[in-house]
Amino acid sequence: MKDRLRFYQVENKKHEIWALCILTITLMVFFSLISFHSSDPTFFNASSMGRSPRNWIGSLGAHISWSLFFFFGLAAYGFTFLGFWFSLCLFRGAPPLPYGRIQYVGIFLLFLSFMSLAALHEPKIHFFGQEILTGGEIGLLLAQFLAARLNFVGTHILLVGVFLIALLLSTPLTIESSLDWICRQISLCGKGAFSGAIQFFQKIRNLRPEPPELVPVAASRPRRVKKPSSPMVEALPAPESVQQPPAVPIPEAKKITRNAAPIKPPPAASGQYALPPLDLLDAYEATSRKPDMKKLEDNAAILQEKLADFGVQGKVMEICPGPVITMYEYAPAPGIKISRIVGLSDDLSMALKAVSIRVVAPIPGKAAIGIEIPNEHRELVSIRTVIESEAFSGSTAPLTIALGKDITGQPVVANLAKMPHLLIAGATGTGKSVCINAVLSSLLFRNTPDDMRLLLIDPKRIELSSYEGIPQLVHPVVTEPKMATRALRWAVQEMELRYKLLADKNVRNIEGYNRALAREETTSTNTAPTPLEESGLQHHRLPYIVIIIDELADLMMVASREVEESITRLAQMARACGIHLILATQRPSVDVLTGIIKANIPTRISFQVSSRIDSRTIIDGSGAESLLGSGDMLFLPPGTAKLQRIHGAFISDAEVQHLTEFWRVQQLADDPLRERVNFQEISSSEGIQEEELDEKYEEAIELVLETRQASISMLQRRLRVGYNRAARMIEMMEQQGIVGASDGVKPREVLGRGAS
Incomplete structure (x- = not known):
């Protein structure tokens, strides 16, 4: 490692030494050129005056400047430019010409064509008071040779073509990008001139004096009211309060059209419910601004120039402004790798002074890359605008949820029944809780308790407490993690019960089951009871059940195995019977979002995360x-x-409170579904039934009673089972009261079967 570091240091020092040498020579040549004097003595021009040369570099500078100007003309300054460029590249540690010998050929042709064109137009020129050959002797000879054979026009066409080809070979420029830049500058200048002309003529029109005949005429009173603009503003002071564009992109003043009338009294015992009106939601005034096309075009130009600085050629094909971001569709040149553009996102953010830039590579269905840049002024997306849209109101699915608006400003809704489960994750404060409130509110606006029920699990105790007491809840909001595991076991039991009902009616899903019951009610045919009905189960209309867990990480910390098993069973099987999961977490680690959970929940929403x-x-x-x-x-x-x-729909706490108050006044005194939901009875009985499936459990009990020892290692040895299986058997015996609780290093006490 030290040898490698020493090698890099030596190589870097070599580059710096070469750069200083080239820079020194270049500076001497440059100062000799700008101080050239034709009377200085040289090899080809002996001065009769016995005085020292006027050149700043002395006699050597006089020889160098005379030779360069004689052979190359004004192109001599190009050598100094190349010298500065070479030294700069060596200082940076990069090769001056990284693309091969083709650039050397381009530079040679560039010099040659420039000298010939200069000599063709003006053979000699006075430069800094001295007469020199414009294209040098080489350019003059080549221009005369070509002009004798191609004449003046043909020579021009040939030399201009060679000059452009040499420019393309020696630089990263392209004709298309150059023409785009020229056209863009012309259009910007044209727009500026056009707008300036309009403002100029408007000022002239405003300064135009009134005709003197119109002032004394009394019959022209209506015309006189129409003429001035200031009396109209004075007579109507109301627009001063309505005129709120100075406020900002996210409106602080909101127009609330809710009143107390829509909140209806509790309905009769017939079970009829009233859906909430949209007046419960705040109506925000439209504050969306039209996009500044000049600003967007400037951003597109900066985008192209910045990418070109890194050797990425391409063109912005289309600009799609939205409420929060603007997407620029960028078509890279052939041969450009997409990964190069993705890796430049941070550099583009700095060039455009943006908070962050996201690169969509590529845009599905298009031969372009999407570069999403935040807008200066962000538009508020209210949930009312999404619910009032045709996408939401025109949907016939009962579990339609409002998500927000896409990058073009179109409302986005989704059908929870098609998902069929949803996973929401994101860092704290990124909008996760607001999204859950928007999902719940959109469900409550479409479904009565007869159509949909909610099971809310909120270990944080504050996020979902606003929904306490609404009739859609099958159970009060669950806040204890241990009670949450029982709630999920109840959901598994409910799923199994529903599948029995569906199988009894020979249908495949909950929609077919409810339709079958509706047909039987309309036909009123008396059929023989099925074996399921004879066992005591009665057919009834099944509502959808939506289970929402606000913080999955807390549950996984308390009882990861039980929670994962219940969620996995529900995610795999609960879709057809109308039970759907919405899981939210702010800690998206693999110990929370396990592979089994992710595999069974394909629909996901991610807010901003840290990495x-x-x-x-x-x-x-x-x-x-x-x-x-x-x-x-x-x-x-x-x-x-x-x-x-998607830019998520916003709903305030006050709007949630108005909506839940509307539903609370419709709470029925007796709710059959709530009466048969008792999580307290689930813990022990459900656990025992699952563990009794172990075929060696009875043998383990006999062994413990016989030996009067209750240890996991003993069961492992005697029954030849694994550690987890033996541990479950011991836990099972403790729940049934056969053995006592663990007391540190002391062995468990064997109580016997009759102890429970």
Whole structure:
């Protein structure tokens, strides 16, 4: 390692020495050229005056400047430019010409064509008071040779063509990019001149004096009211309060059209519910600004120039402005790797002075790359605008949820039944809780308790407490982690019960089951009871059940095995019977989002995270670390790997309170579903039934009672089972009261079967 470091230091020192040598020679040549005097003595021009040369570099400078100007003319200054460029590249540790010998050929042709063109137009020129050959002797001879054979026009065409080809060979410029830049500058100048002319003529029109005949005429009173603009503003002071564009992109003043009338009294015992009106939501005034096209075009130009600085040639094909970000569709030149552009996102952020830039490489269905840049003024996306949209109101799916707007400003909704489960993750304060409130609110706006029920699990105790007491809840909001495991076991039991009901009616899903019951009610045919009905189970209309867990990490810390087993069973089987999961977590680590959970929940939403590792854990790819926060999300729809960027719908705590108050007054005194939900009875009985499936459990009990020893190692040896299986048997015996609790290093006490 030290030898390698010493080698790099030696190589770096060599580059610096060569750079200083080239820079010294270049400076001497440059100062000799700018101080050239034709009367200085040289090899070919002996001075009759016996005085020292006037050249700043002395006699050597006089010889060098005379030789360069004689052979190359004004192109002599090109050698100094090349010298400065070579020394700068060596100082930076990079080769001056990294693309091979073709650039040397281009530089040679560039010098030759320039000297010939200069000599063709003006053979001699007075430069700094001295007469020199414009193209040098070489350029003059070549120009005369070509002009004798091609004439003046043909020589011009040939030399200009060679000059352009040499320019393309020796520089990274392209004709297309150069023409684009020229056209863009011309259009910008044209727009500026056009707008300046309009302002000039408007000022002239405003300064135009009024005709003197119109002032004394009394009949022209209506015309007189129309003429001045100031009396109209004075007569109507109201627009001063309405005129709020100076306020900002996110409106602080909001127009709330809610009143007390829509909150209806409790309904009758018939079970009829009233859906909430949209007046419960705040109506925000439109504050969206039209995009500044000049600013967008300037950003596109900066984007192209910055990428060109890194050797990435291409063109911005289209600009798509949105409420929060603007996407620039960039088409790279052939041969440019996409990974090079993705790796330059931080450099582009610095050049455009943006918070963060996300690169979509490539855009699905297009031969272009999407570069998403945040807008200066961010538009607020309210949930009311999404719910009022045709996408939400026109949907017939009962579990339609409002997510927000896409990058073009179009409302985005999704059907939870098609997902069929949803995973939400993101760092603290990025909009995760607001998204859950928006999902819950959109469900409550479409579904009565007869259509949908909620099971809310909130270990943090404060996020979902606003929904306490609404009739859609099958159980009060669960806040204890141990009670949450029982709630998930109840959901598994409910799923198994529903599948029995579906199988009894010979249907495949909950929609077919409810339709079958509706047909039977309309036909009113008396059929013989099925074996399931004879066992005591009665058919009834099944509502959807949406289970929302606000912080999955807390549950996994308390009882990871039980929670993972229940979630896995529900995610694998609960779709057809109408039970859907929404899991949220702020810690997207692999011990929380295990592989089994991720495999069974393909639909995911990721808010801003702190690293690419967290982004890959959630959505199996990078990009979430470049989001803006405050509701900015990446949505992974079911059945596709295409990520969709969405700006989440905002709903305030006051709006949630208005909505839940509307539903609380419709709470029925008796709720059959709530009466049969008792999580307290699930813990022991459910655990025992699962563990009694072990075929060696009875043998283990007899062994413990016989030996009066209750240890895991003893069961492992005598029954030839693994550690986990033996530990479950001991836990099972403790729950049934056969053995006592563990007391440190002391052995467990054997109580016997009758002890429980």
